[in-house]
Amino acid sequence: MRIGVKYCGGCNPRYDRVALVERIQREQPEDTFERAVPGVCYDQLLVVCGCSAQCADLTGLTGREIRSLWQDHP
Amino acid sequence: MALMTGEQYIESIRKMHMQVYMFGKKVENPVDDPILRPSLNSVRMTYDLAQKPEYQDLMTATSNLTGQQVNRFTHIHQSAQDLVKKVKMQRLLGQQTAACFQRCVGMDAFNAVYSTTYEIDQKYGTSYHENFKKFAAYVQEHDLTVDGAMTDPKGDRSKAPHEQEDPDLFLRVVERRPDGIVVRGAKAHQTGALNSHEIIIMPTISMGPEDKDYAVSFAVPMDAEGIFMIIGRQSCDTRKLEGSELDVGNAEFGGVEALVVFDDVFVPNDRIFMCGETEFAGMLVERFAGYHRQSYGGCKVGVGDVLIGAAAVAADYNGCAKASHIKDKLIEMTHLNETLYCCGIACSAEGHATASGNYIIDLLLANVCKQNVTRFPYEIARLAEDIAGGVVVTAPAEADLKDPKLGPYVEKYFKAAPGVSVENRFRILRLIENLTLGTAAVGYRTESLHGAGSPQAQRIMIARQGNLPMKKELAKKIAHVKE
Numbered sequence: 220m221r222i223g224v225k226y227c228g229g230c231n232p233r234y235d236r237v238a239l240v241e242r243i244q245r246e247q248p249e250d251t252f253e254r255a256v257p258g259v260c261y262d263q264l265l266v267v268c269g270c271s272a273q274c275a276d277l278t279g280l281t282g283r284e285i286r287s288l289w290q291d292h293p
Numbered sequence: 294m295a296l297m298t299g300e301q302y303i304e305s306i307r308k309m310h311m312q313v314y315m316f317g318k319k320v321e322n323p324v325d326d327p328i329l330r331p332s333l334n335s336v337r338m339t340y341d342l343a344q345k346p347e348y349q350d351l352m353t354a355t356s357n358l359t360g361q362q363v364n365r366f367t368h369i370h371q372s373a374q375d376l377v378k379k380v381k382m383q384r385l386l387g388q389q390t391a392a393c394f395q396r397c398v399g400m401d402a403f404n405a406v407y408s409t410t411y412e413i414d415q416k417y418g419t420s421y422h423e424n425f426k427k428f429a430a431y432v433q434e435h436d437l438t439v440d441g442a443m444t445d446p447k448g449d450r451s452k453a454p455h456e457q458e459d460p461d462l463f464l465r466v467v468e469r470r471p472d473g474i475v476v477r478g479a480k481a482h483q484t485g486a487l488n489s490h491e492i493i494i495m496p497t498i499s500m501g502p503e504d505k506d507y508a509v510s511f512a513v514p515m516d517a518e519g520i521f522m523i524i525g526r527q528s529c530d531t532r533k534l535e536g537s538e539l540d541v542g543n544a545e546f547g548g549v550e551a552l553v554v555f556d557d558v559f560v561p562n563d564r565i566f567m568c569g570e571t572e573f574a575g576m577l578v579e580r581f582a583g584y585h586r587q588s589y590g591g592c593k594v595g596v597g598d599v600l601i602g603a604a605a606v607a608a609d610y611n612g613c614a615k616a617s618h619i620k621d622k623l624i625e626m627t628h629l630n631e632t633l634y635c636c637g638i639a640c641s642a643e644g645h646a647t648a649s650g651n652y653i654i655d656l657l658l659a660n661v662c663k664q665n666v667t668r669f670p671y672e673i674a675r676l677a678e679d680i681a682g683g684v685v686v687t688a689p690a691e692a693d694l695k696d697p698k699l700g701p702y703v704e705k706y707f708k709a710a711p712g713v714s715v716e717n718r719f720r721i722l723r724l725i726e727n728l729t730l731g732t733a734a735v736g737y738r739t740e741s742l743h744g745a746g747s748p749q750a751q752r753i754m755i756a757r758q759g760n761l762p763m764k765k766e767l768a769k770k771i772a773h774v775k776e
Contacts, residue, residue: 228351
């Protein structure tokens with residue numbers, strides 16, 4: 220699965236967002252992870268936000284599935 | 294080149310030929326000067342974070358001028374959401390540097406000048422807005438740092454600019470040429486001027502028709518001929534020359550202020566954004582001040598996050614983290630800090646479009662935000678010192694800790710909680726000292742009081758915007774008052 224990763228801006232994250240994505244990458248070694256960019260439809264758009272506000276700007280980003288995370292233990 | 298890397302930024306500043314003076318001498322290499330370098334590192338962080346995917350959502354924006362991705366510090370706000378993201382970005386930078394990162398004044402000047410020039414042009418048919426858009430696009434394309442300079446020395450505060458005994462106490466036009474103007478004067482307390490590529494000048498107060506020569510706004514490179522800077526002293530500044538990373542508290546980051554002198558500086562016509570339109574001076578001042586008062590609801594909160602964290606670690610190291618009054622003080626610090634953040638977010642969320650199309654904050658809420666900033670950081674700092682204990686100002690130097698004869702005694706008598714090294718305890722105490730009464734207190738305390746306008750300036754705006762007549766009517770209606 221091709222997974223596009225989109226982070227929120229990280230102003231006051233309640234957990235380590237990058238560490239969470241690294242863990243998911245280790246748990247899903249068969250998938251490819253890349254920085255999400257507009258114009259690509261990913262198999263999964265992984266939206267990683269630092270808190271419940273979930274303010275990541277998804278303008279122009281698309282995915283067949285959208286997986287939104289905002290805490291360390293989804 | 295839309296986004297510079299941190300290293301490219303450092304080298305771009307190194308290539309400039311700024312005239313910098315400190316301790317009565319010219320600083321030949323400001324970039325590598327041990328007193329000044331931490332302030333450059335703070336600005337560098339605004340470039341470094343913009344390169345990282347996990348921060349780009351806040352650190353970058355899409356330019357309305359070029360359509361390109363730009364650093365948010367050069368962005369013209371296009372929505373209330375942009376204003377909210379600005380505050381969040383500032384909190385992030387405060388957390389990462391525990392210092393003033395200096396680039397906000399340029400962003401705030403950008404947005405104030407953008408809308409004001411539009412309205413001047415509407416009235417007078419001038420071309421200031423086009424001049425400014427051209428300049429802004431240049432800044433965005435090259436990812437430059439810009440100092441927004443407003444505060445004049447002001448001389449006798451009871452007198453208008455044209456009434457001053459020395460006419461240069463407010464920056465003014467001294468010569469008009471076919472190709473531009475020549476200006477003379479100075480701008481005081483200029484945060485980050487030293488680390489900026491360009492400087493935007495704005496008038497500092499509302500002006501009358503007699504102040505025509507003083508109602509001037511423009512931009513020039515920081516190394517333009519005739520500009521020089523005299524660096525302001527900071528508490529404990531020369532401690533950075535002693536070679537101890539531990540003793541300075543925050544060895545990597547800091548802020549810097551300077552008096553920037555304009556000794557007959559030429560400004561070409563296409564860099565002029567206001568020249569003589571006195572009735573718009575007040576508008577520009579009010580808008581810049583409003584944006585900058587919003588800014589403090591982000592940056593000071595981020596620095597406050599670090600100070601609260603430092604106080605909590607000090608409590609751990611002192612072995613008193615479980616004491617109920619310590620927990621309560623940390624709660625109080627958090628409450629105060631998040632209240633500031635609430636104000637920063639609120640004045641942003643309630644923002645609206647100006648005639649030019651860019652977005653401006655709610656002025657009442659921005660002034661309430663800054664009024665709280667004149668108070669709460671002092672209380673947060675007091676509580677941090679309370680939790681840390683008197684040792685924050687009596688601990689010996691790193692040299693004593695490392696001394697073969699004295700070190701064992703320092704280790705013995707400054708030992709606190711089990712498993713905590715004295716060196717780590719000192720590191721946290723020095724960070725608290727740095728933020729509450731060292732070099733960083735310039736930014737966290739006194740700048741919180743006077744930066745973006747002293748407390749009374751906000752109270753005047755709160756009085757203007759407070760809508761008291763409506764409140765009186767509410768009371769009369771509820772009380773069934775018939776007049």
